[in-house]
Amino acid sequence: MALPNGHPPRARVLCPEQLSPDGLALLRKTLDVDERQGLSAEQLIGIIPDYDALLVRSETKVTATLLNAGKRLKVVARAGVGVDNVDVPTATKLGIVVVNSPSGNIQAAAEHTIALLMSMARNIPDACANVKVGKWERSRFVGVEVKGKTLAIIGLGKGTCACDVLTPDYPIVT
Numbered sequence: 746m747a748l749p750n751g752h753p754p755r756a757r758v759l760c761p762e763q764l765s766p767d768g769l770a771l772l773r774k775t776l777d778v779d780e781r782q783g784l785s786a787e788q789l790i791g792i793i794p795d796y797d798a799l800l801v802r803s804e805t806k807v808t809a810t811l812l813n814a815g816k817r818l819k820v821v822a823r824a825g826v827g828v829d830n831v832d833v834p835t836a837t838k839l840g841i842v843v844v845n846s847p848s849g850n851i852q853a854a855a856e857h858t859i860a861l862l863m864s865m866a867r868n869i870p871d872a873c874a875n876v877k878v879g880k881w882e883r884s885r886f887v888g889v890e891v892k893g894k895t896l897a898i899i900g901l902g903k904g905t906c907a908c909d910v911l912t913p914d915y916p917i918v919t
Contacts, residue, residue, distance in 0.1 A: 755775065755776055756776050756777070756797040756798060756819075757777045757778075757795060757796045757797050757798070757817075758772060758776050758777065758778045758779070758796065758797065758798040758799070758800055759779050759792070759793065759796040759798070759799050759800065760780045760781070760800045760801075761781050761782060761784050761789060761799075761801065761804075761805050762782060762801055762802045762804050762805055763780075763782055763802075764780075764800065764802065764824055765824075768824070772800075776798075778800075779796075786806070786808075786811070789805070789811060790810060790811055790814045791814075793811060793814050793815040793818065794814060794815060794816050794817065796815065796817060796818065797817050797818065797819050797820070798818065798819060798820040798821070798822065799815065799818060799820070799822070800822045800824060801821070801822070801823055801824070801830065801831075802823070802825055803825060803830055805830065806830050807821055807830060807831040807832060807836075808832055808835075809832045809835040812832060812835050812836055812839055812841060815841070818841050819840075819841060819842065820841065820842045820843075820844065821836055821841055821842070821843045821844075822843075822844050822845070822846075823843070823844070823845040823846070824845075824846055824849065825845065825846060825849065825850070826845065826846075826847045827845060827847075828845050831843050862896070863891070866888050866889045866890075866891055867886075867889075868885075868887070868888040869886075871885070871886060872885075
């Protein structure tokens with residue numbers, strides 16, 4: 746059914762969890778996006794019939810009951826890795842596409858890894874705990890300077906081996 750301006754109606758997307766405002770702004774260019782955080786499972790089941798898509802993270806459990814109530818649902822999108830909170834077999838039987846975004850936070854995860862490594866090299870966790878109990882034993886927490894040293898990170902993320910090396914001459918060598 747076309748709108749009075751002749752355009753088809755925009756698909757409605759329900760976001761029952763907090764998501765990136767930047768990502769939602771992109772979706773809002775072409776879709777009607779409703780943010781409804783804090784819904785109970787019963788409330789979610791009660792409103793899902795009005796939506797074409799459901800966008801979740803890990804908090805919302807997308808059960809068979811919820812999927813069956815979503816008479817208009819075409820897509821369940823999981824913002825993040827995995828779909829363990831989505832009943833994929835039921836979605837498949839109902840013709841609902843289930844998608845996720847496994848690489849959405851790769852950069853942030855890599856930066857967090859480097860931050861944790863630097864934190865450990867400089868004894869930040871121990872120094873923080875020491876200050877919180879009212880002490881400041883500065884000489885115990887000097888740590889190790891990383892300048893001029895080689896640091897290798899070997900990981901098996903996503904089942905493949907990756908090795909990044911930080912050296913004084915080459916900031917990142919893969």
